Amino acid sequence: MTDVLGRMNSMLFDTHMHVNVEQFKDDKAEVIQRAFDAGVKYMVVVGFDRETIPLAIEIAEQYETIYAAVGWHPVDAIDMTDGDLEWIEELSSHPKVDAIGEMGLDYHWDKSPKNIQDEVFRKQIRLAKKVNMPIIIHNREATEDIINILQEEAAHAVGGIMHCYNDDVRYVQDCLDMNFYISLGGTVTFKNAPLPKEVAVQVPLDRLLVETDSPFLAPHPNRGKRNEPAYVTLVAKKVAELREISMEELSKKTTENAFRLFRL
Numbered sequence: 001m002t003d004v005l006g007r008m009n010s011m012l013f014d015t016h017m018h019v020n021v022e023q024f025k026d027d028k029a030e031v032i033q034r035a036f037d038a039g040v041k042y043m044v045v046v047g048f049d050r051e052t053i054p055l056a057i058e059i060a061e062q063y064e065t066i067y068a069a070v071g072w073h074p075v076d077a078i079d080m081t082d083g084d085l086e087w088i089e090e091l092s093s094h095p096k097v098d099a100i101g102e103m104g105l106d107y108h109w110d111k112s113p114k115n116i117q118d119e120v121f122r123k124q125i126r127l128a129k130k131v132n133m134p135i136i137i138h139n140r141e142a143t144e145d146i147i148n149i150l151q152e153e154a155a156h157a158v159g160g161i162m163h164c165y166n167d168d169v170r171y172v173q174d175c176l177d178m179n180f181y182i183s184l185g186g187t188v189t190f191k192n193a194p195l196p197k198e199v200a201v202q203v204p205l206d207r208l209l210v211e212t213d214s215p216f217l218a219p220h221p222n223r224g225k226r227n228e229p230a231y232v233t234l235v236a237k238k239v240a241e242l243r244e245i246s247m248e249e250l251s252k253k254t255t256e257n258a259f260r261l262f263r264l
């Protein structure tokens with residue numbers, strides 16, 4: 001692929017990042033520029049609560065190739081009001097909003113009881129179906145419940161992304177059957193993490209995405225530091241190496257996949 005300067009370039013798409021959080025309040029513009037300089041031309045900035053959603057929209061309005069997703073995080077499910085849900089619905093018609101999420105279940109933290117998480121998750125799936133937009137799924141220690149809910153709510157009608165997929169390869173087919181894409185992040189580069197490496201090889205190339213989840217989960221060799229969208233190059237390199245394909249091919253395919261999914 002060729003960029004605006006005519007250079008052959010692998011244009012990557014970081015499909016999930018949060019430059020809209022506190023950790024980037026002082027150097028957002030520099031962080032975004034570093035991503036562009038590294039060949040990460042496209043990004044989705046994900047808003048997940050009352051503070052991060054407006055900022056996601058604001059950033060997407062500033063940059064032509066950055067899009068926003070809006071949703072409510074399962075950890076904070078207990079805080080979501082009907083007004084918040086209506087607000088998310090209104091924002092879904094914003095021209096730079098391309099997905100609803102992140103949403104899902106998180107059984108690692110116990111701030112929000114499981115039944116509330118379940119309810120808030122289902123409400124957001126129904127909203128996404130109503131406005132006909134793909135959904136972004138956050139899953140922590142809750143894979144089987146997530147798959148059941150997606151099936152019960154017929155989420156295949158909109159499809160979406162299993163964000164930062166970090167689970168057993170045996171669940172991948174269920175996700176693919178429901179029109180979901182599998183997005184890999186920094187964990188695929190971790191030395192002690194066999195599962196995402198297996199997933200990286202098994203997922204059909206036309207259903208694979210890459211992401212950073214910045215500022216979390218920085219890939220090797222930056223593990224433990226603040227993550228940033230430029231580092232999606234490290235994720236992509238690792239996936240290309242595992243699949244034994246070129247970085248160019250991996251970049252081209254995953255970016256095409258993101259365009260198809262987000263209907264850009």
Ligand SMILES: [Zn+2]
Nearest residue numbers: 016046102213
């Ligand atoms: Zn996230």
